[in-house]
Each structure stands twice: as C-alpha cells, then as structure tokens.
Amino acid sequence: MSFTLSAADFLSVLPESILFAMGMVVLVFEMFGTGRDTRNLAYLSLLSLLVSGFALHRLAGRGITGFGGSITADPFAIVLGMIFLLVVALIVLVSIRYLHDRGVGHGEYYALLLFACGGMMLMVSSTDLLTIFIGLEILSISSYVLCGLIQGDLRSNESALKYFLLGAFATGFLLYGMVLLYGATGSIRLPEIAAAVNRSEVRGNPMIWYGLGLILVGFGFKIALVPFHMWTPDVYEGAPTPVTAFLSSAPKAAGFGALIRILTEGLGALTPEWSQVLWVVAALTMTVGNALALQQDNIKRMLAYSSIAHAGYILVALVAGGRDSLGGVLFYLLAYAFMNSGAFAVLILASSPVRERVTFEDYRGYGYVEPALALAMVVFMLSLTGIPLTAGFAGKFQIFKSAIDKGYVWLAVIGLLNSVVSVYYYLRMIVVMYMQRPTAEHPPERVVPSVPLYVAVAASALGVLYLGVFPAGWLELSVRSVTSLLAGG
C-alpha cells in the first residue's frame, strides 16, 4: 500500500490549518502576556483571520480537492468560509472592550474562537461524514466553553451547562443517524452515499430513512429549529454578549452549510421526502420563533427567538431547493451575519460592567443621547424586519420569490405573514429609542467610546446598506457558487 500526500492535499486545508496553528500561537503568546490585558492577542487573531481569508481567496476557482476527495475547496465552501471569517472578525472586534472591562482576560477566548472558525470551515468543505462530524464537534466544544467564560456568573455557568448537555445529546442523535446511513450504504463519503441512494432497492431500506431522520434531528438541535429550539433563549441570555452574537450567526451558518451539503450532495435522491419534512419544520420554526419573540422584554432573548425565526426563513429556501433558492441561503446568511452582529455590537457598546443594557426599557430616549448609535440600531432593526433598501429585504425577497417560483406558495405566504408579525418587536426598539421618555431608573447615558466597537458597528451598518442597495453582485456570486453542489449531487 503506497500513500503519499501531495501539495494539493495540504493546500486544500491551508485556511483551516492557518487558523488552528494561529490558535496555538495565541495560546503560547498568552503565557508571555502582561496579565489581564489581552488586546494584543485580539489583534493577532484578527491578523490570523485575514491571512486565512487570503489563503481561502487564493484557493477560489482552482477546484482543488484533497485527501482522496474528502476535502473540497469548491465555491460553496469558499463563500461560506469567507462568511465565517467575517463573523469571527466582527466578534473579535466587539469582544476586546467587553473582556477587558469585565476582567475576563483569558487569552483562550481568542484561541477558542479561531479553533471554532477552523472547525466550521472544515465542516462545510468536507465531503465525508467523519470529517464533517469532527469539524462540528470542534465548533461545539469551543462554543460550550465560550458560553461559560464569565467567572462566578451563575447565568453564564447555567448557559454553558445547558448548552453542553443538550448539545451532547444532539450529537448522539446525529452520530446514530450517520452510523445508520453508513450501515445501509456502506460508505461515509457523500458521493458514494449518493450513488447508493440512487438505486431503488437501497431506497426501500428503512435504515436510510431512520438515519436521515436522526441527522435532521441532530442538525435541528444545532441550528435551533422548532421543536428542537428549547435551549436557545436560556443559553443566549446567559452567555457573554459577544458569545451570544457569535452563537446566533456563525454556527448556524455552518450547520446550514453542512446540512445543505449532506442533503443535496449525499441524499439528493431523497429530496421529495426530506423537503416535505422540512416544509413543516420551516413553517413551525418561523411561527413559533416569531410568536415567542413578541413576548420578550430582554433584547438578548428577543434576538435569540428572532434568530430561530430567521433560521425558519432560511429553511424555506432549503425546502424550495434549486440554484436560486440555495444561492438565496448564502446571501441571507451573509446579510444576517451583518445585521445580527451589528445589533449585538450596539448592545455591547451601550453596556458597561456597571450597567448591562439588555432590556427595552434601558433604551428609552436613547435616540437623543447617542444619535449615531441609535441610527445604526435603526438600520439593523429595519434590516431584520426586511424593509427595502436593507440587506434583510433583499435576502427575504430572493428566498420567497424563488420559493413561489418553485410552487411553494403557501410556505412563502406563511413566511411573509411572519415577517409582518416581526415588525412589532423590531420596531418596538425604534419606538422605545425615539418616542419614549427616559425614566429615573433607566437614565440614558453617553457610551464610553471604543474604536474597535465603532469599527464593528460601522462595518455592519455599511454591509447591511451595501447588500440592500446593490444586492446583485453578491447574489450572483452566491447563486454561482451553489451550482457545483447541485451538479455533483
């Protein structure tokens, strides 16, 4: 048995390798660091993300595959990888002051973010179940630890423990599903699974169906689809706010990426069946997410439920299938990354260790104290609602239009009705900021300036507006990058 690794093998995992290596460098640097000040580590992490992004960019268009085809640097993986790098970069920017103020000076924070980012990139660029699973676990374990980062804060501990226990449970389901799929098809590689599933006698095998069901349950937990969403609000509320911002966008994007790859490249032959299941899940996810978001007074909880609702919108596109819809998924994931991170960045900027501003009441009259910041929040809220000229509108338009084109009119109608409902809680933020007088218990104060946070807010706002006004370029790229996925499946 002869076996050699070629340059292509190493190139195909270069962006991930850079992140893993730099994560370790950050850990080593921390040993020589100056106590609680971890700002230099943050800038080192940003640099690593940039270098990894450059490597990823250089891979584009070369069609490199490595390790016997189990890693592919196809446009789908590269576009998603860029989204992850961008989200993690925004999270690093919003974390710097938060960690510094609260004395949570673990350099491990940035290392874990880098490892999680590498895990996510591995998840979406891998075409065998084993590597997808390991990537997912790197992401999950990093996330559990990030949730429980704040010293002696019971809510943070509760959040970490809850996420860990339910996450481990979900992992069990996912793994069992993968094992059944392997048992029935005799392979863990998606192309070989696809070839097996294309034969009708294999399709009559109940193990395939049970495996598919368990995989959907496992991913349903990870991307918080109804009815597997129960953990979301508690975990998001208790986790440190930058971690919440991370959890609500990047891992979901990674989960969707891996799920899309498994469902189209591996189980494309079963599309009529899984799309029926996901139809129901999408309708439930949108409706329950929005209905619960309506009742929240805590903005972190509101954004948690809103992230469930947005996962529902994205699922509509997955149900509809086809180039335009899946391209819409990539577009929406980027749009959501901008608007969600931006909204959380404003929350973090407005809060201080003395005073966490996380309820609606805290923002009474805020529009007159911090006009620029309030205006940015307005942009994010309008975009989350889906008002024209924002990224959220362009994304929803693409998703619902392609769903109607494919004949899923009712699902699109449910989605549109839900968008209308969501106007209430997103606009409530704007009403509170501009039309309500501040009370004695909730005096509006000017924020303590912080350059990295301003950069994050400004970048997110510009991203939202740019994607809203000029959606064509990114949309075309998104649609083009899912083409290879569908051709392969």
Place this chain on the structure above:
Amino acid sequence: MLVFFYLFAAAAVLGALGVLLLRNPVYCALSLVATMSALGGVFILLNQEFVAAIQILIYAGAIMVLFLFVIMLLNLRSDEQFIARWNPGKVVGIAMALVILAQLVGVFTSASATLGPAGEYPAERIAKEGAVEIVGGLLVTQYVLPFEVASILLMVAIIGAVVIAKRQIAKPSQEGR
C-alpha cells in the same frame, strides 16, 4: 454462540437500566462499567478482538475510572439530588423513548433492512492481516486528516477543561484574601 450473545446483550441492557434507575451515582457509574464490558463481549463474538480490547481499556477502564473519581470528589451527600420525582415531563420522556425503541425495532426487524456492500476489509482479511495493523495503517493513510483533526478536537476539549477548572481553583483563594 447465540447463548453468549443473549447473555452479553441482557447484561448490557440491565446495566443501562441500572444507570437510569439506581439512586446512588456511584452505583450508576458501576452499572455503566457493566454495560461497557458486556458490549466488549459482543464485539468478541463478532470476531473483533481489537475493538473489544479498546472498548474495555478505554471505556470500561479509563473513562469510567474518571467518572468515579469525579463523582467521589464531588462528595455528594444526598444521593437523590439529581433524581427528579415523577412529573409530566418524565412521563412524556418515557413515552417518547418507547416510541423510538419501537421504531428502531421496526427498522431492524424489517426484511428490507439490509447492510450496504461489504468494504475492502472483510473478516477473513482482518483475521489474516491483523486488526491493529489495518486500523493503524488506515489512520495514517486514508483517514489521516480526520485523525489529525481529532487531535485539535481533543486539544480544544483540554483547553476548555483547563479554562473552566482554573477559575474554580482561583475562586476560593480570592475569597479567602
């Protein structure tokens, strides 16, 4: 052979039930040891001595010893603090578990539930070349990437454990000052 299979299978199921139903966490952990060892026996019946040895060494040995250490270090006074009394959630949970059991039985007893094509390493070849050689060879050739990335996964888990444990050691000393 079949008798032994049923023996090991019954032991595994009884052990698993013990984990769920026993009150004392130490007994629960020991029941888990019984389950893991019984699974090792099932692997031997399948002619997978290597997997059986790993199962006993890692699961029944290393991991369970850690479990017991942790449980004993936690020094639980009342055995019942983790065990909820009967409540609606528990009833629904048991009902769901029974549904899943029924489904799995249905799946595996169905006539069309056949295994996929055998791979490159049937039992005869494993018997001839040796399981350790084959597994070891595959780990550094075909599956070198998952093997290497698994080390990152383990490192992330270790860092996580250190981050979480570090602050619990640091906390009492701060309070003491």
